[in-house]
Amino acid sequence: MNFKKLLPQLLTLLVVILIFGFFSYNAQVNMENRGITFGYGFLSQESSFDVQFSLIEYDGSHSYFRAYLVGLLNTILVSVVGIIFATIIGVIVGIARLSNNFLIERAASAYVEFFRNIPLLLQIFFWYFAALRALPLPEKAEPMFGVFFLTIKGFFIPSFVWNNIDVFVYSLIASIISIFFVKIYAKKKQEKEGIQTPMLLIAFGLLIILPLLSYLFGGVTTSVEVPVIKQLSQNSFTFEGGLKLPPELISLALALSLYTATFIAENVRAGVQGVGKGQKEAAASIGLTPNQVLKLVVMPQALRIIIPPTTNQYLNLTKNSSLAAAIAYPDLVLVFAGTALMQTGRAIEIVSITMLTYLSLSISISILMNWYNKKIAIKEK
């Protein structure tokens, strides 16, 4: 290590240390002046604020930490819903863009160009303030299929009431594990004897039969609870029973999935186009059926191109879900970095926890991604 290499490094280090030192010194002075002490003890204090929509039991008597959990769960909920719909729409649109049907191709690319070039925040605002506000009031809502009610106060859908749900869940897990083992067995059998097992059929069978058994013998029962309109006062109505999806959740999920789907569609298109024509021709020439060509030759290669950028989009969607704060969907940013921060005034602690949460989320996903990338990378000899 010679001097020429050491000097710039030392200088950079010095600058970084100086900046951090400057900031932390100021922070200390400022906090002393305001009489705040740094610490995370406030997390166990009573929060005394309410949250509109929460997946776990929560009210003002719970702690700030519980409020943090409520926000985190809401963020995860909207992200998962968004990711599922974005993937479905994205794959369909991506394949449509490859269609040899002129009209379908144009329609798909118009969709992509349009939704990709409008800021996400504007789209969220559009759905929340303009589109969903055009829905009817609860008392005037027309039921869809008799049980779904789309109203300005949110979507009311029937909910399932379960008895012994744990037995059902165990049976589902058991069926998934057994499918996994059957698959290993089938692969071994194919390698040894060259006989293919109808995997799809068996998988579906297991997935249906085991939960069915749990109904018959495990004492699992399900009933459907349909939302019923209820009068609160002279001209205020609401629905009782069933599940209420607040309009914030719907507009956020809608905007996120429509926006992210455009990027996923482009990834899908690039992935399928990235598989050489020769590959398809070679596969067809050894006598594979079109379905087999798609399943065994095109998709494995296309997925290798599609999955890394798509995971990135999933990550972006999760981070973008923080825009929820703009329409008051109680996600992590709104509940914790918004309300809790206003109440406690602990800017440094709360903002750092919020950022760390997102940071650990994205770093863990990118570690997973790197592992996956290494696994599927072409192994050259």
Place this chain on the structure above:
Amino acid sequence: MKKSTLLTPDKNNLLTYLSVGLTLFFFSVLDVVLGSFYNINLTSFLPGVLSFLLPLFLGFIGLHFIRIEYSGIKFLDLINKNINTNSFNALLSLLIIFIIIKLSPPTLSWFILDASIAGDSKDACSGSGACWTYIKVWFNRFMYGMYPNEEQWRINISFISLAFLGSVGFFTTEKLKKYLTLYYVVIYPLIALLFIYFFISGGPIFFDFSYGIIAAVVSIIIGFFIPSKFKMYYFIIVPITIYILLKYVFFYEELIELGKLESLEWVETGAWGGLSLTFIVSFFCLIFCFPIGLFLSLGRRSDLPIIKYISIGFIEFWRGVPLITVLFMSSVMFPMFLPEDMFIDKLVRVIIAISLFEAAYVAEVIRGGLQALPRGQYDAAKSLGMGYWKMHIFVILPQALKLVIPGIANTFLALVKDTPLIFVVGLLELAGMLGLAKTNPKWLGYAMEGYVFASIVFFIICYAMSKYSYNLEQKYKTER
């Protein structure tokens, strides 16, 4: 195959099939058009669902009849090849055509036919369509925010002259081309900054800091002509000398006095807003995030461990957090990190935050380009005796940046689309102004018009940017 000769069109009975097919197809289209434009239901004698699905059914049979390969009629072949290759495709094509026909009357009437634009109050909007009067009345606010009306010419003049100065690159002669980089990297941003500061903000002409700016500009311009042998010493000595000379020897008192003669009214950044603020924020963030990102990407690929890990940490940190939390940090947490008496303007804080955030993304994009270059390029440059900076400036970066034009354009697009987020700190650009206008008690209930208008504006900006980047990509494409 012989069984279904009646229903399988063939070339021998071309005319028969064609006439039957086209009649059915046109009848189905006619039915939908009449139904949606004139509200006439040709098939009202049928029960509801059947009457609704009949055009689809008829059109499907029609398309089936005209699906004749190599018919010899060019137009027919074109249609068959593009929208009618098989039954599934035919069905989808019909669906798309019918949906477009069904949707066009309500869209047209909302946008144009029933819309109102006259007048300047809510009363003018009586039709069932859009109320463009709302946009017309609020247009000024959507463009300039709360900027005082009589001062708006300052924004106009600044933007026009900046656009003019920015387009200089297209008109320069070959001889001056080599100075373009210097112009765009150093001089143009400075001019822009001065315009924003003096003109839009209306700051005093001379302040303490302006000596530094003048010294830097003068010395950089002169420094361009100094032989490279002395450049390093030059850049250490000259700017400081000029600064000292300016500040302590020449005209110090007079200039400060002159600075107090404020000819333009001071407009606080809190009053800036609307589309012009979108432009200002995205412009400066674009300018700042690119060099920062460039240095970060070089740092990440450097073989000096400390620099490398600092760069990695920096990049991964900014990439891992959502922009909204960064803005939260800049507005509520950052003031805690500054000395009590130090105050940084909200807009400046936001621009720094967004620049750092996007710089991390730019860095990753450029790193992709750097990684794509074969090792041979580095080796060749080194074997010519080039040092680190020379190698990167003349050999590596020109090739790497060319490769990543699409990626950088995407990042810049993302930046423009992220600017509405500055509402978090209370700055209201276009989307924020819409929110303000929407809640005005005199103009309740026109959210839709506002968001449609803003969507169109943003779509035009972003679409133009993406098309321009595509052109750029084609222009600099070189075959390897």
